[in-house]
Amino acid sequence: MVLLLLKEMASITEELSKYLTAPVQIFILVIVVFIVRKLMRSQDDTVPKDEEEEEELPPMLKRDFTLSEMGLYNGKDEKRILLGINGNVYDVTKGKRFYGPGGPYGLFAGRDASRCFATFSTDPSIVKDEYDDLSDLNSLQMESLSEWELQISEKYDHVGKLLKPDEVPKNYHMEESEDEVKSVTEKKVE
Numbered sequence: 001m002v003l004l005l006l007k008e009m010a011s012i013t014e015e016l017s018k019y020l021t022a023p024v025q026i027f028i029l030v031i032v033v034f035i036v037r038k039l040m041r042s043q044d045d046t047v048p049k050d051e052e053e054e055e056e057l058p059p060m061l062k063r064d065f066t067l068s069e070m071g072l073y074n075g076k077d078e079k080r081i082l083l084g085i086n087g088n089v090y091d092v093t094k095g096k097r098f099y100g101p102g103g104p105y106g107l108f109a110g111r112d113a114s115r116c117f118a119t120f121s122t123d124p125s126i127v128k129d130e131y132d133d134l135s136d137l138n139s140l141q142m143e144s145l146s147e148w149e150l151q152i153s154e155k156y157d158h159v160g161k162l163l164k165p166d167e168v169p170k171n172y173h174m175e176e177s178e179d180e181v182k183s184v185t186e187k188k189v190e
Contacts, residue, residue, distance in 0.1 A: 057093055064161045064169035065089050067112060067131065074110030075100040082159065084112035086149045090156040112162055117148040131165050 057080055065082070070089060073082035081099050083092045092099045092109075099109050107124055108116065114134055115126050118141040137145070163169060 059157065060091050060159045062158075062160050062172040064163050064167075066163050067129065070112075070162065071110045071129075075106070077110075081109045083108050083110075083152070083156075084162040085114050085117055085152055086145055087114075087162050088149065088153075088158060089160045089162050090152050091159045092152070092156050095156065114145055118142065118145040120144070133164075 060080065065084075067084075070082050070084055072078055073080045075081040075093075075096060079093070080091060081093045081096055083090050083099060097103055098105050100106060101109070103109075105113075105122065107113075107122055107127060111127055111129075112132060113127065115128070115132055115137075116122060118134065118137050119126065134142070134145075160172070161170065
C-alpha cells in the first residue's frame with residue numbers, strides 16, 4: 001500500500017517537475033515526505049495494545065529445576081519461559097519474541113539448550129529430553145558455550161540451576177535468610 005502511494009506520488013512529482021523550478025520541487029518533496037511519514041506513523045499506531053504491552057511477570061524466586069520441571073516453562077503451559085544453558089537456568093520471558101512459541105529459538109524454551117549453543121545449531125534432533133553431560137563436546141565448543149552463557153546472563157535473570165539426575169535441589173531461601181541476618185547484624189555492629 002505504501003509502495004503504491006510512493007509510486008503515485010513519484011509520478012505526480014515527475015509531472016510537476018516539468019512545470020516547476022528546483023526550489024519549488026524541493027519544497028514539494030519535503031511536503032510529500034512529511035505526509036508519507038505521517039501515514040506510516042498512523043499505521044504503526046494501529047498495532048493492538050495487547051501485542052505491544054503484555055503484563056510483566058513478577059521476578060521468579062531462585063530454585064533448582066529438573067528437566068521435566070523446567071519443561072513446563074515453555075511459554076505454552078506457563079507464561080514464563082525458562083532456558084537451560086551450561087547447568088544454569090535463566091528466565092528469558094522478556095525475550096519471548098525469540099524464545100517463545102513461534103520464535104526463531106522457540107525450540108530452546110523450557111529445555112537445556114547447551115548443545116545447541118555450543119554447536120551453533122537449531123536442529124531439533126540435537127536437543128535431548130534427558131540430562132546431557134556434554135562430555136563429547138570439544139574445547140572450542142565448550143568455550144563457545146561459556147561465551148553464550150555470559151551473554152545470556154548479562155541480559156536475563158538467573159533463576160537457578162539445572163539438576164543432574166539424583167542431585168538434590170539447594171534451598172536458596174534459607175541461604176537468602178542467612179544473608180539478611182548477617183547484613184542486619186553487620187549494621188548493628190556499625
